[in-house]
Amino acid sequence: MKTLKLLYIDTPFIGFDSGDKNRSKFLYESLVKDYNTDVFLIKNAEYSKELLYSHRNDNRLFTIKNIKQPWYKSQAVLNFDKQNLDKLKNIILKNSYDVCFLRLSSTAKIADFIKSINPKIKIIIDVDMLFSEISNAAWNQNKSIKNRYHFFEYYKLSFFEKRLFNKDYNFLYTNKNELELVKNKYNIKNNDNHFVLPNVINKIKVDESKKIKDKYILFYGVLNSTANLSAYTYLIEKIYPLLKFFLKSTDTKIYIVGKNATPLHQKKYENIKLIGEVDDIASYIKNSLLVLFPLTVASGTLTRILEVASLKKSIVATSRAASGLDLEGKIFIANKEDEIAGDILTICQNKQTKEKYENIAFKYVSNNYSFSNVQEKLSTIIKDITSKTSVLHIPRRFTKSHWGGTENVVVSIANGLKNYGIKSKVITSDILSDKKEEVISNIKVKRFSYFYPYFNLSNKNKNSLDLVGGNLFSWSLFYYLFFIKDVDLIHLHTAKRMGSIARTICKIRKIPYIVTIHGGLYDINQNEAKTRMQPTQNSFEWGKVLGFLFGSRRVYDDASSIITLNKKEYENTKKNYPNKDVYLLSNSVNIKQFQIQKDETFRNRYSIDEDKFVFLSSARIDKQKNQLLILKAFKNLLEKNKNIHLLLVGNITDEDYLNELKEFISFENLQDFITIITDLKPNSSELINTYLNSNAFVLASTHEPFGIVALEAWASKLPLILSSVCGICNVIEAEKTALVFENESLLSLEKNMNKILLDEDLKNRLITNASLEVLNYDESLINKTLSNIYDKSINSKK
Incomplete structure (x- = not known):
């Protein structure tokens, strides 16, 4: 059903053959097919009625005439008199258009006029070509008095384009070179409203019987x-x-x-x-x-x-x-x-x-x-532009090389909320990434430079802070948030200095923001907190000045809502913020993602025997995840049962800890029984197959605000063994949906792993119950609740 109402504005294009007219035909066919589209033609010459009527298909057709520009303005830009603009005004007022789609930047006067009548209409301008660059090239080809027209046109068009491209419209370019040229030439502060839409192959039929002798x-x-x-x-x-x-x-x-x-x-x-x-x-x-x-x-x-x-x-x-x-x-x-x-x-x-x-x-x-590929891209761009609500997600870092629970949560939220008319973008630091912009799992990610406000901070210690817990600051992020347009809400996944930047901007611009506590506010292991501070022990912190200026201690105080992931964090937050909206909203999982066909070659590729019972632990390589305890328990089990294997999967955030694990494996001669994989891409089929090719899942964290991998284990139909400190333990029924061992207890962990190994009935019972329990954590349910939280936070600011 065509729900979006759109006005497409162009000069006549059907019946003409040239590159720009072919693009017009593509846009026309795509828009009329997918949206409730009216066509508005600018008669910049004399046309027959038959030619104009050929632009009617499943649409209404309107026409107006343009007039000549005064001498001091560029002749490449279309101009209109009051009579024709009044005709356009009546059309806009009579029809509730969601989008006005204009072909070529030469129609900018119409865009300005429509926006003055109805500011809510989304304006899309298909730039296609930069007229100023054509004039510039034509002048450089022949710098003569006779050719002075192009010299003056270049400066007129440059002035026109500079004003146009900094407006709150949406611009499409045929290639990334054009976009970069505009961005650099006109100092575009924020190019989120600039998109690349390639041209398409124009299918032309060949008469194979026609031969040319020459x-x-x-x-x-x-x-x-x-x-x-x-x-x-x-x-x-x-x-x-x-x-x-x-x-x-x-x-x-x-x-x-x-x-x-x-x-x-x-x-x-x-x-x-x-x-x-x-x-x-x-x-x-x-x-x-x-x-x-x-x-x-x-x-x-x-x-x-x-x-x-x-x-x-x-x-x-x-x-x-x-x-x-x-x-x-x-x-x-x-x-x-x-x-x-x-x-x-x-x-x-x-x-x-x-x-x-x-x-x-x-x-x-x-x-x-191809027509279909570019048409799909056009549809995605329009959906992005017309989404009702625009949300910025701000985690401390976001990179495929060091994927974790926070990244999984953000991707799940951002993709799931598309169904509720919410478009999301991730804004973060460029920690562990050299890409300033990229798309990850269909979500745009933009990164900014940062620094740690400490004197005498070594590169090694900086790298340690990058991996876990670094309290950073970014002026470029502040600058970006100050100028970005079309933002309804900011969702913070970090606090401290980075969160204080968003807090300050939101107070200045009156934008609501919410905070998700991913752990570390009230529910944090003291040993872990101490470990996180070690890299800064021999440095002098001058960043307290920034914290004071930007209010890093008031990030939670001024948030519209606070979201917690586990019961303990929720209770403490609610106690300290009794007058604030605090929610207990657990992590979610895309259950369908784990229902793919199992790759039967996986075990062979990693030299794991098909008949082995495989224990899987999927978590970053870090002391907090406590893989060493799993290794020790596995070694003890191996003395009784040689038909087992341990699979450790996760990116590396602590190289020293990885070396410690390898040394233990080598010292105990466990190389043939343990596989470590650290380079799998997030949400990849290869990563999912680590679950599908295993027999049980172990999570031994010494601190875990929730434990999204537990949901992934349930979705993969794996019996789950986890530490008693994991946030998800608040909803687990022991020996019904999982086995819970005493935190950091080798004996307790070994005992539970042995239960899973030997008790087939227990194993099957856990799988059956967990398969039902995980349905309560499907991302569709969680995202619906979150969309309501967003709506309430946004409306509270109105």
Whole structure:
């Protein structure tokens, strides 16, 4: 059912063939198909009624006319008089549009006008090409009095674009190069509202029966466009002289195909043939030796290159022509005339190389620029833009290389809340990551530089703080949060200095925020707390000044709501904040994620015998997780039963502790019975198969606010053994859904592991009961409750 109401604004495009019109057709077809779309055409010339009516499908059609701009404004930007704007105003007022989708930045005046009428409408502008860059390139090609128009246009357009791209609209670009250019040129402080939407392959049918006798190289396009005129000039003046002998000696021609030929194209050259406009460009592409794109002036992504690659035809192009397509190594790209000529000769004389490049480009373009793939990306972008609520999640760190419980929780929340019209983004430090931006599990992640406010802090101690518990500060994060637009709520997954940054911004901007306590406020092991502070013992902390200025001790005081993960933390928080909304909301698990087919080759790959009983412990390699206790209990069990194996899985946060584990394994000669895996990607099928290929799960943590891996064990139908300090113990019935051993007790752990090993009835009972219990922790239930908490927090600020 089409629920989103959308107005698509463009100049007439059906009945025209060019790169920009093809993109318009793609957008039109996609939007009309998926949304309740009306089409609004700007008649920038005279059109027949039949042509205008051809834009009607499953949509209503409106039209207005544009007028000429005054001399002091760019002629590339469309202008409108009051009469036509009043017509548009009536349309906007009569229809409750959710989105106004404008084709090309030249329609910006309409965007401003619509926003003034209805500020709630989401504005999307498909930039496609930067007009200022076209004018700049045209001027640089010919810096003369005669060509001064492009000089003035460049400065007019630059002024126009700078104002436009810093507005609270959403902008689409055909490639990442264009986005980066805009970001750098116009000092975009926050580019969250800037997206890349690639062009698509325009499927063109080939008449296989049509043959062209000549051997020829193809140059095609709208011949009188600025880009193609400069390309043709470059071909004639620079490239052609280098190819003249080859063309003549092999009776090879260069075909010039396209409409709007100019006197320049009419001039006669040996072995160059002007074909002009044709009805069947596909046949000309398919029968050519190669297609040449020697563009020196261009903007946006050249869709003709995608067309040619999709027909498995060789391409020689300048980097300007192939800008943003990521086709390096897949087509021939060169910028000097001698290199271009050399590439042409290579294709014409080396069949094997020619076919190799054709196949590589065809495969790449088919995978990345297909209609369905780009349409899905467009749908995702629109969904992201039109979500009702925008939430920023702020954990201390967030990286695939050191994945843990907090990361699992954030991903589960962010993806699950999409079903409630909530879009999420993760904002964090760049601890343990060199990527400033990436997408993890369909969630955007943005990272910022940071520092620890200590004098005399060694690199080794800094690295220790990075891994666990470092109390950091980030000016760039503060700056970002100060300027970011379209934020309804901030969800903190950390407190201290990093949380105080968000607290300060939220107070200034009147944005509500909530805090999830992932452990460490009231429910923390004192030995662990002491261990976390060791790296700073020989350093002087000057960060207390920052803590005072930003209110690091008031992060919980000023939060709209506080979420806790276990009963003990909940009771203490409720006691200390009696007038605040405090929730006990346990972690959740995506049960379906663990219902994949078991990989029967897993054990063989890790040299684990098929008949072995495998104990699994999945947790980061850290003293807090207490894998050494599991090793000791396993060694004692092994003396009685050789048919067991221990699998330790988790990223490394304590190298010294890992070495301690390895030394124990070596000293006790346990190498054949223990497997340690530290490099599995979060939520990967390989990680899930560690569960599916095991027989029991052990969690021995000395401190665990909740223990999301326990839920994962239940979802995988594994009997669970865990330490009595784990937060989830508050809801566990001993010997019904899990076995609970006394914290840090070797004897108690060994006893429970032996029970699971020997008592088949107990094992099956635990699995059956846990399979029912885990349904109460499915992420869909938890996310519904969380969405209500979000709504209440947001409404309390209104």
